Amino acid sequence: MSTKASRTAARLMISPAVLLLLAWMIVPLSMTLYFSLLRYNLLMPGMESWAGFENYRYFFTDPAFSAALFNTLALVGGVLVITVIGGILVALLLDQPFWGQGIVRLLVLAPFFVMPTVSALVWKNMFMNPVNGVFAWLARVFGLQPYDFLTQAPLASIIGIVAWQWLPFAALILLTALQSLDSEQMEAAEMDGASPLKRFWFITLPHLSRAITVVILIQTIFLLSIFAEILVTTNGGPGTASTNLTFLVYMQSLLQFDVGLGSAGGVVAIILANIVAIFLMRMIGKNLDA
Amino acid sequence: MPRAVTTRRKAVMTVIAWTVGLLIFFPILWTVLTSFKTEADAIAIPPRFLNFDWTLENYVTVQERSDYFRHFWNSVVISVGSTLIGLAIAIPAAWAMAFVPGKRTKDVLMWMLSTKMLPPVGVLVPIYLLFRDTGLLDTRIGLVIVLTLINLPIIVWMLYTYFREIPGEILEAARMDGAGLRSEILYVLTPMAVPGIASTMLLNIILAWNEAFWTLNLTAAKAAPLTAFIASYSSPEGLFYAKLSAASTMAIAPILILGWFSQKQLVRGLTFGAVK
Numbered sequence: 001m002s003t004k005a006s007r008t009a010a011r012l013m014i015s016p017a018v019l020l021l022l023a024w025m026i027v028p029l030s031m032t033l034y035f036s037l038l039r040y041n042l043l044m045p046g047m048e049s050w051a052g053f054e055n056y057r058y059f060f061t062d063p064a065f066s067a068a069l070f071n072t073l074a075l076v077g078g079v080l081v082i083t084v085i086g087g088i089l090v091a092l093l094l095d096q097p098f099w100g101q102g103i104v105r106l107l108v109l110a111p112f113f114v115m116p117t118v119s120a121l122v123w124k125n126m127f128m129n130p131v132n133g134v135f136a137w138l139a140r141v142f143g144l145q146p147y148d149f150l151t152q153a154p155l156a157s158i159i160g161i162v163a164w165q166w167l168p169f170a171a172l173i174l175l176t177a178l179q180s181l182d183s184e185q186m187e188a189a190e191m192d193g194a195s196p197l198k199r200f201w202f203i204t205l206p207h208l209s210r211a212i213t214v215v216i217l218i219q220t221i222f223l224l225s226i227f228a229e230i231l232v233t234t235n236g237g238p239g240t241a242s243t244n245l246t247f248l249v250y251m252q253s254l255l256q257f258d259v260g261l262g263s264a265g266g267v268v269a270i271i272l273a274n275i276v277a278i279f280l281m282r283m284i285g286k287n288l289d290a
Numbered sequence: 291m292p293r294a295v296t297t298r299r300k301a302v303m304t305v306i307a308w309t310v311g312l313l314i315f316f317p318i319l320w321t322v323l324t325s326f327k328t329e330a331d332a333i334a335i336p337p338r339f340l341n342f343d344w345t346l347e348n349y350v351t352v353q354e355r356s357d358y359f360r361h362f363w364n365s366v367v368i369s370v371g372s373t374l375i376g377l378a379i380a381i382p383a384a385w386a387m388a389f390v391p392g393k394r395t396k397d398v399l400m401w402m403l404s405t406k407m408l409p410p411v412g413v414l415v416p417i418y419l420l421f422r423d424t425g426l427l428d429t430r431i432g433l434v435i436v437l438t439l440i441n442l443p444i445i446v447w448m449l450y451t452y453f454r455e456i457p458g459e460i461l462e463a464a465r466m467d468g469a470g471l472r473s474e475i476l477y478v479l480t481p482m483a484v485p486g487i488a489s490t491m492l493l494n495i496i497l498a499w500n501e502a503f504w505t506l507n508l509t510a511a512k513a514a515p516l517t518a519f520i521a522s523y524s525s526p527e528g529l530f531y532a533k534l535s536a537a538s539t540m541a542i543a544p545i546l547i548l549g550w551f552s553q554k555q556l557v558r559g560l561t562f563g564a565v566k
Contacts (some may be wrong), residue, residue, distance in 0.1 A: 010390035013382035017446055018398065020379065021405050024439045029408075031416035093310060098303040104311035106550050110318055113549035115500040117520040118538040122321050124524075126531060132333040134320070141336075167314065173565050176557045214561045225409050228502035228517065232524040246411040246503075253415045254507065263415050270412035277407045 029270075035263035042257035055264035065268075067240040068248040071155055072272070075244055076223040078159040079166060080216060086163070087170025087215065088208065092200075094171070095178045105175075112168040116228040123161045124150060124233045154234045154242035161229055166222075170215045177211035178204070217280055224273055245269045318542070325349070325535035332531035348536035356519070358540060365515035365541075367430050368505070369498035372437035373491055376445045379438075381487065384449035389458065399450065402443040410440070410503045421508060428510045436504045441494055448493065448559050452486025489555030492548060499545045516541040 039051040059065055094105060111119065127134045128149040136146035149157040181204065189199050227246045230236055236243035236251065243251070249269060253262025312319075323339070324332050331342040352358050387395045417436065418427075426432030456479065464478045502517040509518050520541055523534045549556070557565055 006390050007392065010386035010392070013386035014398065017379050017383035017402075017442060020439060021402060021442060025405055025408065028413035028416040028420070031419075032413055035415060090310065090314075093303075093307055096303045096307070097300055098307045099300070100304065100308065104307050106553070107311035107315040109549070109553055109556075110315050110546060113496060113500070113546045114318065114542050115517050115520070115545075116502040117506075117517050117524075118321075118542055119317070121520060121523055121534060122317055122538060125534060126320060126324065127317065132335075132531070134337060137335055137337055164314075164317070169560065172553070173557050173561060177565055211561075211565050214565055218560065221407060225411060225503060227411070228506055228521070231506065232521050246409065249411045249414065250507070254418065259415055259419070266409075266412040266415060269409045273407055273409045273412075277404075 032263045032266045032270075035259050036267050038260045038263075040259040040263075042259060051260060055260045056268075059261060059264045059268065064240045064243065064248055065265075068243050068245045069272075071240075071242060072224065072244040072246075074155060075159060075162070075226055076220055076276075078156075079163045079223055080219060082159070082163040083166045083170040083219065084212060084215060086167050087174050088212075090167065090171040091174035091178050092204075094175050108171055109168045111165050112172075114165065116165065117232050119165055120158075120161055120229040120232045123157075123164070128157060150234050151238060154238065158226075158229055158233060158242055161233070162223070162226060166219055169219070173215055174208055174211050177208050181207050220276060220280060224269075224276065245272065318546075321535045322539050323535075324532055325539045327532050327535075329529035329532045332535070333529065348532045349540070352533055352537045352540070356522075356537075358519070358537065361514055361516050361519035362540070364430060364513055365499055365517075368433045368437060368513075368515050369495045371430070371434040372441065372498050373445075373494045375434065376438045376442050376494060377449075377487065377491060380442060380445040380449055384446050384453055387446075388450055388453035388456070389461075399447065402446055406440075406443050414507060417504075418507065427508060428513045430513045432508060433505060433513060433515070436508065437498045437501060440501075440504070441497060444497070444559075445490055445494055448490040449486060451558065452490070453483060456482045489552060489559060492552040493556060493559040496545055496549055496552070 036055055037051060037053070038048050039054070040048045090108060094101065094108065098104075125133070130136050130146045130148040130151075133146075135149070139146045147153075185203060186199060189203055194202070225246050226244060227250065230242055230244065230247045231250075234242040236247045240248075245265070246269065249262050249265035252258050252265055256262075325348055326344045326346070327338065327342050328345055328347070331338050334342075387399065421427045421432050426435070460478060460482075461474060464474050469478065499515075500517065502521075505515050505517045506521060509515070520537060523530065523537065
């Protein structure tokens with residue numbers, strides 16, 4: 001089928017998508033790079049001047065940067081741990097025979113379809129609010145002091161909210177992988193007297209490794225850029241306690257109008273994402289090829 | 291007696307699974323219930339589960355006070371529009387890559403995926419300034435452009451994994467029977483490709499509907515879709531739980547139902563065909 005004519009046709013069919021994506025990458029990226037080397041504030045139009053690496057120096061020495069870097073990694077790591085472990089448990093549970101499997105599957109899946117601003121505001125107000133929230137009521141029922149989640153543990157609270165959104169994703173993918181597990185192997189192991197824990201460790205878990213890899217990879221891409229949940233719950237605060245890199249750059253560029261500094265932050269965010277991507281790809285590359 | 295044990299085990303599992311399922315679903319259920327309460331009932335202590343006066347007042351208030359339907363319509367235009375344009379660009383590309391694979395097809399696909407790794411905040415400033423200078427800020431057209439571009443790699447990938455499964459031999463068979471290129475595409479390939487295209491479309495509408503970085507940063511009052519509309523409830527005045535719940539319920543209901551219908555295709559779509 002690969003005649004010369006069809007090759008040319010194929011190239012023509014692919015090129016719009018490639019060219020658009022190429023433009024989408026190159027144009028704004030080079031602008032970000034260029035702006036990051038300028039002294040450029042939107043409040044002082046016409047005052048742009050060359051700054052060299054000054055923005056980067058400022059960005060790296062800003063205490064908010066190290067806080068944001070830590071928060072970014074903690075957010076990604078925390079959510080990954082909760083969703084992968086929780087996802088495996090939920091998937092194992094849903095794989096058991098019980099009545100109403102279809103409906104429970106839909107219930108578990110539901111949070112994934114809730115838009116970030118809705119889930120964050122619902123959790124913030126109706127559950128975590130120290131006066132009127134469901135958690136505050138539960139605390140009082142058990143004779144405890146209500147806890148002001150978003151003030152006293154802002155990052156952990158946001159991790160909880162985001163984990164709730166992503167748990168269904170992990171569970172659904174792991175469940176799908178689980179269902180392709182060869183049952184004969186399982187039965188053979190059972191007959192040989194392997195305990196459930198051993199069967200899980202030596203048969204189920206290795207079988208799931210590819211799916212776990214995919215879950216980690218895809219979630220990391222999205223989790224590095226968490227934004228809306230922070231914006232509507234804590235606004236990055238108190239202080240910088242829940243500011244991640246994405247939110248820090250947003251504040252610098254769109255709230256303080258410091259285009260130069262924000263762009264430098266953007267470049268750093270891109271570099272960080274690439275480091276994480278390379279690291280991940282290498283760590284799990286074998287897994288994906290298999 | 292093994293059967294009796296199995297039934298008991300099944301009953302126990304049923305209780306556990308339903309408990310876990312309902313716990314995970316509870317925040318959504320609670321939101322829907324609260325949307326039918328009065329503001330006073332919404333913060334009642336102890337919380338009222340079903341024993342309250344059901345009212346539709348919040349839905350009316352949300353629509354009247356903040357013009358819910360305009361934001362709803364913005365969401366529809368932005369998510370469906372960006373998906374359709376994305377499909378128009380991606381279908382030929384995925385088609386060519388699946389049926390006329392070249393030496394570099396794999397590389398092109400991997401490169402497309404890698405553009406998804408680009409954190410949006412890395413290009414926030416230039417996009418914002420470009421949009422400001424071209425008058426695209428706070429317009430639906432502007433958001434359609436951005437969402438088309440950020441979701442294009444996912445659309446191409448999904449379509450590619452579907453198209454690749456259409457057997458090439460079927461084309462040869464059709465050609466032997468004297469079918470021309472036109473009828474080949476029209477009567478042989480299209481029917482086999484439609485399910486894949488449909489699920490790609492569905493998943494992409496869901497992703498675009500819930501996208502909340504660009505929609506929050508590039509819109510103000512005029513073109514704000516539901517994600518940005520709901521965010522305006524983050525600085526409330528007075529009692530607002532019931533109204534927040536009503537607005538939230540209306541924002542998530544359409545996409546939740548769509549998502550439930552598409553759950554079968556979801557896994558393969560979201561994992562770029564890596565898990566089926």
